Amino acid sequence: MTSRPASTLTLLARLGFSELTSARQTIEALDATPGAGGITEHLEVFGRAADPDRALRALQALLDRHPDALVPALEDSEWMRRLVRVVGASEGLAQFVLRHPGELRQLQSDPGEPLSSEAYRADLVAAVEGLDADAGQTALRVRYRRHLLRLAAWDLEHPDPLAAMPAVGAALADLAGAALEAGLAVARRTATFPAAEVAATRLAIIGMGKCGARELNYLSDVDVIYAVDAGDGVEVARAVEIGTRLATATARSIQEPGIEPPLWEVDANLRPEGKDGALVRSLDSHRAYYERWAKNWEFQALVKARPLAGDHGVGEGFLAITQPLVWDSSQRDGFVEQVQGMRERVTAHIPADEVDVQVKLGPGGLRDIEFTVQLLQLVHGAHDDRVRQRDTLGALASLADHGYIGRAEAAEFSGDYRLLRVIEHRLQLDRLTRTHLMPRDPERQRSIARATGLATTADELMAQWQTTKLAVRSLHEKLFYRPLLSAVAKLPDEQLALTSDQAEARLAAIGFADPARALQHIAALTSGVSRRAAIQRTLVPVILQWLADGADPDHGLLAFRRLSDALGETHWFLRMLRDSSGAAQRLSSVLAASRFVGGLFERTPEGAAWLEDDAELQPRPLTTLLDEVRAILARHAVDDDAAAKALRVARRREILRIALAAMVDVINVEQLGVALSDITTAYLQGALGIAHRYGDGIEFGIIAMGRYGGGELGFGSDADILYVFRDAGAGDDAATMAQRVVTRLVAVTDDIRLPFELDAGLRPEGRNGPLVRSLTSYRAYYERWSLTWEAQALLRARPATGDEALLADFMALADEVRYPAEFGEADAREVRRIKARVESERLPQAADPARHLKLGRGSLSDVEWFVQLLQLQHAARVPALRTPSTLRALAAAADAELITPRAAERLRAAWLIASRVRSAAMLWTGKTADALPLDRTQLDAIARLLAYPPKSAAQLEEDYLRTTRLARQVFEKGFYGS
Missing domain, CATH: 1.20.120.330 (Nucleotidyltransferases  domain 2)
Structure with a gap:
């Protein structure tokens, strides 16, 4: 007898119960209730409940108050499983079936897929048929929650909650539209106006926000705008008056206190002039307002507008008025910046104690995704109607399909959005309250985790949520603030039609010297049906503007075409141009400003990627450059030509890096001098590593002189050097071998593409003296024949590369000459x-x-x-x-x-x-x-x-x-x- 309680407690703990003793007592009481059946036999169903303790309490309450309604469910394992799943996840729905036990029958069978919009509408309208305002209100709310109960059961049992989320959001929006339709039907029937005037008043309810987009939450305000038109026999002013009464009565049937609790708030604050504006306007009044007075944020809100209930013709008339204005709004001055500022203000106004628990408004929350997608839509939808979807996921897919956002970014945003929405749904389903805050209580977090079907513990849920927030915020900042959006938004419509008869004139007007050739480049970049061509069609008009701001737009466009051809379908290049924070504008600027850089890009096109990240433009330390040189020499130990080629490629690459860094102000002229000098040193060390094979038996070194010695090289500067060697057992052949090293060194460093000039003109006796000397010869010369200018030249001498002992000895000799104790x-x-x-x-x-x-x-x-x-x-x-x-x-x-x-x-x-x-x-x-x-x-x-x-x-x-x-x-x- 003593082992049974222990084993029962262990089982309850495994199933997820927290209140073990209380749960065991309740189970024993249920088992002992006549007609209730053996609840113990069905304990496993609680293992799938979000909160098993709450589910058990709900069953106890139902059995206490409505045993006749509950007992059949307890005897049917599938029915009981469905019931436990729902009441374990939703206190609000548990209270609903407690108020209306007959609704338990809705869970007896598989609820199946959500109904169509038409089916919801027909059922809710039928539910209020012939009822007065009060009775209609109750019937409407009960019938709405009946469907909500079935939808929640389908949602909670779905094997893939992320895949089910869009269908749930659409069903909730359709159900909201049906509720408004039913409420309007009661309002029309019970209105105190003459029936003929009511019939002639054509009122449309326009869904906005998530309801308009068919991505509604379980418990959310339903944003609406009312529009009215007058039919035969009624004046417009009278229709507005009647429409206002009908709108008010419709909202009252849904949101005012009653026998059955309210459903949700009907929010009409997105209407013209907000709370201060008329609740209902005629179509002409709407047209006048949106054409003359509407602000940018109002057009952003209208992206998701759709007729929701009432007169469909008037609803379509409203869209016909507003939608063209919506898609032109992004070309208003400062539009992009205003939308960005609005998102920042939303974040700034979150109470400090809520920022870290906000699923919707906080950084990395749903608003980051929604604002990003809407801004992309508004900017690109002005010229491309294929991206004018209302729903977030549909818009994301379309933006990706047509090249306005990367497929990887779209997939990441889509997955993150679904996850956040599932979390939001479970938060609201929990108590059927409008909330977007993650609870701080670990037990409630655990319940939400289990309800999502994506985690089993609070820690798992919180870790997943935090990771998602970071990913969302990072992607939001990359896409939401990219300069391309502002640039595209500022383009007039005709700028996108670059193949018209006026194209050459427009190109000439903005600064292209050869517009006909420019059109050829543009056609090559944008023709075809490939994804690359689609993306380039978006990029090119903006890049043309940026190129036109440069000194040589024609060369810039040619260089851009060559770079695009070289990189082909390389995914990172197109992604960088489209999505990066300024890389496209930087690239356009440098190509139009520098033939030198354009030439380097032809050999190192992948260097364009560095413009996306200032860290990549930082000069590489000399130690890193030398490590690469040693690796090249080791890899090509028996192939001098391959080694020399690899060294040339590395030098060109690093000079391109430094050129870009200098042009975009990542480094100053002093840093430039050091960086170019380090590249020269590394290149010489590699070349000497090859050439010195022809001088085995001698020590050999290169001394940096002039601006190279001072670490102050500029682009195009020669490398002033001295050659020195020391006989290490080679005898009279030392000078011959040293000369051979120099000859080979010059040959190895020869680069037609990026000339490398070695200048030994500062050697003793200048160009009349031997090209290479031994240390002994240098010493003898400086002691006997040195002129003042030669001592002066040594002031900028420093070791470059070669045998360290020899270099040190030469510098000691140089110090004796260049820093004289007496200089009269x-x-x-x-x-x-x-x-x-x-x-x-x-x-x-x-x-x-x-x-x-x-x-x-x-x-x-x-x-x-x-x-x-x-x-x-x-x-x-x-x-x-x-x-x-x-x-x-x-x-x-x-x-x-x-x-x-x-x-x-x-x-x-x-x-x-x-x-x-x-x-x-x-x-x-x-x-x-x-x-x-x-x-x-x-x-x-x-x-x-x-x-x-x-x-x-x-x-x-x-x-x-x-x-x-x-x-x-x-x-x-x-x-x-x-």
Whole structure:
């Protein structure tokens, strides 16, 4: 006798009961009730109930009050299973059958699929036939809940609740429409107006929101708008008056207190002017309002509008008035931004203590999905009626089918939406209350989890919900705020018809120099029935606008076509252009601004993906670059040509990365110099790894010089270097082997696509001296023959690549030469003499000294020579000056008070603007340029690359000339003493 209670408690716990002792007592009492049958024999049915304890209590209450109605159900296992499932998930429906025990019969048989809209309407109207207002109200509500009971039973027993969700939402909306139709029938029959006038008053009830979209909740407000038209024998004003009474009476039959509790609230606040507006308007009044006064949010609300009850003709008339306006609304100024702001305001107004439990309004909730889908619909539906669905899931599918959203994103949103809606349904079914808040009580969470059929514990449900919220919020932010939406919304209708006779004129008007060729590119991008062509048809009009904002739209479009052809049907490329936050606009901007980048994209089209993520545009550290170089050499250890090709590909790829980063302001000119220098070092290390195989037996090294040595390279800069070797047992053949290494190195680094210039002109004796020397030879030369300019050149020397011991020994030798303990006035005069000679002899003939970026007045040369003279004079006693970087040495000189801060800033500004202009000129033309252009088109293009607004050629010219003029004044005073 003692083991039975224990075993029963164990079974109850396994089935999901929480109140074990109470449940056992209730079961024993039911078993002992005459005629009730053995409840113990059916205990397994409670294992499928959301809340077994609540289900058991409901059975006890029914047996206590209506034993005759319940006993048949207890004797039928299928009936009992269905009943336990429903009352275990819904306290509200348990109370309904307790009030109306005869309705238990609705669960005796399989409820089957939800009824059609017409069947619901016919049954509810029949239920109120011939009844007065009070009796009709009760009959309507009971009949509505009868169908709700059967629908809940079907929903809760469905093997796939996510798949069932759309059908449940549609049935609930149809049932709501039927209730309004029945309520209106009672209102017409009991109206106090003359019957002929009532009959002539054609009132339509327009469903809005979820009801209009046929995706209603179990317990939700039903948003409506009333429209009326006058038939024969009644004036419009009289029809509005009667219609208002009918609308009021209809709502009263559904929402006012009565014998049977209200169903839900009939909410007419979406009508024109909201609560302050007339409840019922004529069609003409609606037309006047929506054409003149309606706000953007009102058109967004009308996306889901459909005739719900009443006069169908008037309902269709309402749609005929409003729908064209709805799909034109996205072209209003600021429409997209207003919709985005409205969503943000909704989130901001959620009470702080509800944010983390909001299933509907909170971040990652249903509203994020609904707002995103509606905004996409409104923007693209203006030009494509295929995406004008009312329901969220249908709209998502259509947007994906026609290329406006990725299939993966649509599938993810669809799954998340279904899950959130199932959770919302179970929350509302729980007590038949309008709520969107997840309960904080773990027991209630467990009940909701079990009711969903997707989880069995509170923890499982909460984990699934949190994961879904994060995914929804992430996708919402990506799609809802993408710039393409604003851009498409701003396009006039004719911009999408690019094959009309006026297309060339329009292209010419926005800046294309060869509109006929542009049309050929457009046709190639958009022709066909492929998904790619469909997506491009949406993208191209917007991209044309962005290209037109650039300096060379024609080249930009050509480069975009080549890039699209190269990437073909690559899913990420089209997805990035359509969905990313700014990548399409960035790509358009760089293609229209840079021939250099366009050429690099031809070899590395996948680099377009970096524009989506600033982290991908960050320069890769030198250590990472060197790791890749070593991997390439290891992979192609016996194939020099393959290794050299792989190195060239890697260099082009990284220079493209840096070019893009510079153009979209991810890096500044100083970071650019370091990044390009690191790429050069990695490339040289790889090339030397190949070439050094031809010099086995010697130590070999490369010394970075000039701007490369200073880590201040720009686009198009040569790599100044010195070659050094040391005999390690090779004897007299060492020099021959070293020369062979250099020859092979030059051959390996030859790149027709992206030239790589190695310049050894700063070696001892300049171009008249040996190309490569031994360390011993360098030492002998510097000790006996070194000239001042050679010591000056060594100021920017640093190790690049090669044997570390050799490089260290060379740098020790360089330090002895470049940082002299004594540097007298005669030495300084020699530096000044050479600088004056450079200015007079090396400046190209007919070049304007004020405009030459490298050798002109106040340009790079002035700043660098000024700093180098200070280094020669003071680096022996000021360690901070011992740096190959011009800018760091300039800062150190200011810190050491060798130059005033104001003078240092003028020199720095001149160096920066000259460096930036030089790199921008290379980006623009793909060719090295050493002078500020005179051509205004060229100058404007360079100005745009420097972040000036369009048509800023004169401003850039003025800024450059003023900045270098001020720097020249500092230079002449400090360098020449004049």
